[in-house]
Amino acid sequence: AQSVTQLDSQVPVFEEAPVELRCNYSSSVSVYLFWYVQYPNQGLQLLLKYLSGSTLVKGINGFEAEFNKSQTSFHLRKPSVHISDTAEYFCAVSGLTGGGNKLTFGTGTQLKVEL
Amino acid sequence: NAGVTQTPKFQVLKTGQSMTLQCAQDMNHNSMYWYRQDPGMGLRLIYYSASEGTTDKGEVPNGYNVSRLNKREFSLRLESAAPSQTSVYFCASRVDPNPGNEQFFGPGTRLTVL
Numbered sequence: 001a002q003s004v005t006q007l008d009s010q011v012p013v014f015e016e017a018p019v020e021l022r023c024n025y026s027s028s029v030s031v032y033l034f035w036y037v038q039y040p041n042q043g044l045q046l047l048l049k050y051l052s053g054s055t056l057v058k059g060i061n062g063f064e065a066e067f068n069k070s071q072t073s074f075h076l077r078k079p080s081v082h083i084s085d086t087a088e089y090f091c092a093v094s095g096l097t098g099g100g101n102k103l104t105f106g107t108g109t110q111l112k113v114e115l
Numbered sequence: 116n117a118g119v120t121q122t123p124k125f126q127v128l129k130t131g132q133s134m135t136l137q138c139a140q141d142m143n144h145n146s147m148y149w150y151r152q153d154p155g156m157g158l159r160l161i162y163y164s165a166s167e168g169t170t171d172k173g174e175v176p177n178g179y180n181v182s183r184l185n186k187r188e189f190s191l192r193l194e195s196a197a198p199s200q201t202s203v204y205f206c207a208s209r210v211d212p213n214p215g216n217e218q219f220f221g222p223g224t225r226l227t228v229l
Binding site: 004009032034036041042043044045046049051090094095096097101102103105106107108 | 221
């Protein structure tokens with residue numbers, strides 16, 4: 001079984017400030033980790049993913065995430081946010097679990113960037 | 116390429132009515148998925164089709180049925196809608212079931228059941 005915990009349901013931050021969105025996972029198999037972003041009234045789009053190799057992964061729009069196996073974490077960071085980053089962010093995990101190797105999502109973190 | 120398309124975008128039903136949500140992808144993907152999104156619960160998998168000709172239950176299949184009509188299309192049917200099925204429904208596709216591959220999402224269908 002696999003699961004994802006996003007500890008913060010909402011994160012308010014001022015424009016140009018740094019932000020970290022936290023994600024912890026559990027799984028009985030090796031995992032692949034994803035961050036998706038959902039802008040208001042839209043579908044989800046991929047920000048970045050970790051498959052293997054370097055634990056620091058860079059994605060679109062200046063976001064990056066660090067895979068930490070010992071802490072089972074995959075936190076998302078951006079050094080300076082913009083108003084346009086206001087959206088909901090989902091962490092997800094996938095692995096060779098059978099059953100279509102499904103993607104399991106966290107409950108999401110609403111990032112609100114204020115002026 | 117349009118990617119993943121869904122129809123309708125919005126729908127209001129009365130309890131007991133039936134409807135089919137349509138999904139199509141033009142990326143020649145083998146695997147397709149239906150999710151529902153509810154506030155504070157993230158996305159939960161309803162049904163999936165790992166490849167054309169196969170369908171399987173996900174996490175929350177009760178009250179739903181699916182049809183993989185061909186490689187492009189994967190529909191979700193509510194036979195007798197209930198207020199608990201009020202949600203936003205997303206269709207997604209992936210090139211194959213390899214867990215490292217990205218899923219691509221449609222824009223969603225917002226369903227209200229009165």
